[in-house]
Amino acid sequence: MRTKAPEQVEIRIPRRAELVRVARMAACAIASQMGFTIDIIKDIELAVGEACANAVEHVRVGDDGPDEIIIRFTLGQDELVVEVMDRGQGFDPEQAGKGEADDSDEPGGLGLFVIRALMDELRVDCDPATGTCVRMVKRRTK
Amino acid sequence: MATSLRIGARTEGNDIAILSLTGEVEVANASQVRDAALKLVSGGRKYLVVDLSGVEYMDSTGLGTLVGLHKRLREAGGQVLIAGAQPRVRKIFDITGLTQVFRMHEDVSAALKEVRG
Numbered sequence: 001m002r003t004k005a006p007e008q009v010e011i012r013i014p015r016r017a018e019l020v021r022v023a024r025m026a027a028c029a030i031a032s033q034m035g036f037t038i039d040i041i042k043d044i045e046l047a048v049g050e051a052c053a054n055a056v057e058h059v060r061v062g063d064d065g066p067d068e069i070i071i072r073f074t075l076g077q078d079e080l081v082v083e084v085m086d087r088g089q090g091f092d093p094e095q096a097g098k099g100e101a102d103d104s105d106e107p108g109g110l111g112l113f114v115i116r117a118l119m120d121e122l123r124v125d126c127d128p129a130t131g132t133c134v135r136m137v138k139r140r141t142k
Numbered sequence: 143m144a145t146s147l148r149i150g151a152r153t154e155g156n157d158i159a160i161l162s163l164t165g166e167v168e169v170a171n172a173s174q175v176r177d178a179a180l181k182l183v184s185g186g187r188k189y190l191v192v193d194l195s196g197v198e199y200m201d202s203t204g205l206g207t208l209v210g211l212h213k214r215l216r217e218a219g220g221q222v223l224i225a226g227a228q229p230r231v232r233k234i235f236d237i238t239g240l241t242q243v244f245r246m247h248e249d250v251s252a253a254l255k256e257v258r259g
Contacts, residue, residue: 017170042230049201053169110202110238117237 006081009073013052015086020052023071027082030073034080036140043118044080044138050111051084051134058086058132079120079139087131147171148196149178157220158257159187160250164196167204176207183211188220191253195226200234212244221245223253 011026013019027048031041048071055069066087074081112134116122121137150162159182167175183190190211194200212222225247227235235241247253 017168020169021166046199046201046234049168049199053201053203056169110206114202114234114237 006074006076009075011071012068013071015056015067015069017053017056020049020056023052023069023084024049026071026073030075031080031138034075034140036080036138040138044082047115047118047136047138048082048084050115051082051136054111054134055084055086055132079137081135081137083136084134085131147174149174150193151178151182153182153187154254156185157187158189158191158254159183160191160193162193162196162250166199167197167207168199168201169203172203172207175204176211179207179211183215186218188215188218189257190215190220190222191225191247191250191257192222193225193250194231195228195249197228197231200231202234202238205234205238205240209240209243223247223256225250225253 009026009030011023013022024045028041028045031044036044052069052071068086070083070085072083072085074083112122112124115134115136119136120139121135123135125133125135146165147167148164150164152160152162154160159179161175161179161182163175179190179192192208208222208224215221222244224235224244226249227246232241232246235244235246245253245256247256
């Protein structure tokens with residue numbers, strides 16, 4: 001018997017803070033359609049919002065490539081995988097999101113810290129040539 | 143695309159400012175919150191009560207803004223107090239450990255009670 005390939009939904013938004021909401025709304029709609037609970041839907045919305053906010057903030061200086069963020073949702077049988085990709089300069093994935101927030105007002109890493117807390121998996125790939133991909137997974141609990 | 147945030151501001155005496163936020167506090171509008179708060183405390187007010195009872199969504203950029211304001215007021219001997227955070231918003235304070243930084247109150251009245259001693 002052939003296993004059905006996971007469906008994918010991909011959206012592209014210009015890299016503008018005002019449009020991060022579009023990605024959040026898409027995340028809510030997809031997570032809802034997959035049957036996640038409202039609490040989990042809101043966690044996924046926040047995680048996607050944080051990843052897109054990171055993409056907005058880490059602009060690559062002097063890049064002539066498309067100034068957009070690609071958000072790819074892969075709807076698996078038991079999990080939702082979200083990849084947020086951009087051509088930004090990114091950050092150090094080894095350090096990002098590991099420490100607990102303190103009362104400094106440094107924004108770096110806090111968004112990834114939040115994603116790590118909300119999602120089941122988080123992986124950040126930064127490539128100087130192609131940009132940054134934040135990949136996160138939320139599994140359906142049985 | 144318009145962002146869905148409304149900002150209300152008022153003062154109580156010479157020391158206290160109250161910022162009431164309604165809607166979503168996020169990367170697209172956190173700077174508006176910072177600007178409104180700075181204007182409100184610019185006359186030397188040391189305590190800023192931020193009423194989050196009408197906030198449905200807050201991201202880490204919004205949190206970072208509150209942290210920056212808190213740091214600024216603390217240097218002047220004051221602080222930011224958080225009032226009325228709903229469970230969804232309270233959760234982001236919890237997971238980032240910022241409930242250890244901010245005084246969290248059930249509502250504005252409780253926050254004002256603390257400031258006034």
